Amino acid sequence: MVLSVDLGQSGTRIRSNGKNITTARGKLAGEDPLVALRVVFENTEKLEAETVALSCTGFNGIVPQTAAYANLCHEFFGATHVAVIDDGLAGFIGALQARSGVVLSIGGGVVSVGGNKGGFSHRDGLGSTFGDEGGGFWLGKCAITRALAYRQGRGADDGLLKVFMAEVAAYDDLDVKNSTDAATLAINSAHKLLDAADAGIKSAMKIRDEGAQLLADTVIATWFGAHGTELDSPEIAIHGGPSRNRSYVDAIQRTVAQVIPGAQFVDALGDNLDGAKWIGENMLTDSPPLLRWGHVI
Template sequence: MLRVLAVDGGQSGIRLKSSAQPGTVEVDGVSRLEGDTMRSVAGAVATAWNHGKFAPVDRVIMGLTTVPADTASFSRLAELVSATTGASEVWIANDTATSHAGALSAEAGVSLNTGTGVACLAVRENGETRTVDGDGYLLGDSGGGFWLGSRGISAVLRALDGRGETTSLTTRAAEQFEGLDNLAARLHSAHRPVNRISQFARSVLAAASDGDAVANSIVENAAHELFLTARVAVAWVAADAPLALGGKLLGPNTLLFARLVEHLASEGMSFRPADGSALEGALLIGSGDADNLYRSLIHVWKEGNPA
């Protein structure tokens, strides 16, 4: 029986799950700001692997927000992970693919997942794919955790300067970041600043739920951005294409979810909750053949014959 290790690698956390044994192990995530990104990702996988005392596997499939940018980096990461896990095959894809597989049980349609960033993948029945947004915290991921958190902190700094409205986010920021003195400088120089800033997203959502006007505006804008992303993706597949919503910020009881649903309803768009997580999607893809719905999105490395 094929033994598969699934890796869900984000900026907030990296999770490992094996098809050969129960349990999930999570360690700190990795961003592209952390020097040698491929070595950092491989090191995080090794840490989780050792902590979980996993048995050797035949294949590793990795869904990453920090997917390599070139073939040499793909091969280097695969070799490092293979050395840790004993796997003779390592499959690497952007986490949009594994999120989609989990959300839609590896069937055609659109998945929209929000965490630190945004993962939206549209897949047609013939296997054609299109990614919408997911352009990273510097250039996109509109409506995601970093997007919300950074705008919330920016609103706090503007209020402190006298350039913006008074907001309860100021008190929340002081509590979360141990004061406001030199806040911008401290965040710029923080370890894993993307994750640190994205954690403020929940404070923005909480403040909006409590009626703070500034936070409410940020959340409304986030919901509208996610709606635009979903609308474009669904239109590309088909008007009646299934749309699955998932990710930690789009849970059924979150304000962001409720606002997004309002936008979708205004256009008569239907949706469903994600069937499963990106980690479950990775296991689903990795347990099958390489000739699957996501084949154009997966870099396959094989020991002795790297692709």
């Protein structure tokens, strides 16, 4: 039996023997995934499993040495075998079940993994300071930044400030304007930006369209990085919170199709938890840099 964990920026999910646990505590901005996992596990009910599969944000495409993760899971779950997985790989396996294509995972951040003829490629997942373009943090940050600019008279407000008055007030209440609470505020504002774009607010539409272009570029680069070409017909799945907005997904898909006309856009068959569980049961050796195993003897 595999206990699977999906550590994200907006929360953490745990699945064990049919039991699902969700917590709003995820990996905070600038926080080591190991630290975040310890906090989550300390506040989770007692569970036991011989094998644990950890899908984690924050690895930036390179899973570190696993001894500390293995010891952590042994401490809390009695585990002796621990798969430490870049969340992009877990999302890819869960969504396409290892078929050739690309899986774009959009949460607070962004990670894209492609698989083709047994090889993998990884794009973005670079963190909110220098990457994660088009993700939830990026969308919310751009929206609040623009609303604050309108409040200062930098540009003519087209209705965005009115829509984001609650978020602007929340910004004002922050003791530290670039804190983890600020990052959470940005992530939680992404859906409102996409709704504002759907409502026809031009500044929101501009942000949405730029985000869609950036994400399409990420998908294309991922497929080419897996030695695919523009003549192929890869399956492409897009999942995660912001992907619930149909207009956003449509814009991404249109741009990808201009470069890879044969792309087949499919629904994700599963998510990171499904992928982590499958990896824990089937990929029993290291596949660096996206998967490494740790063992406690």
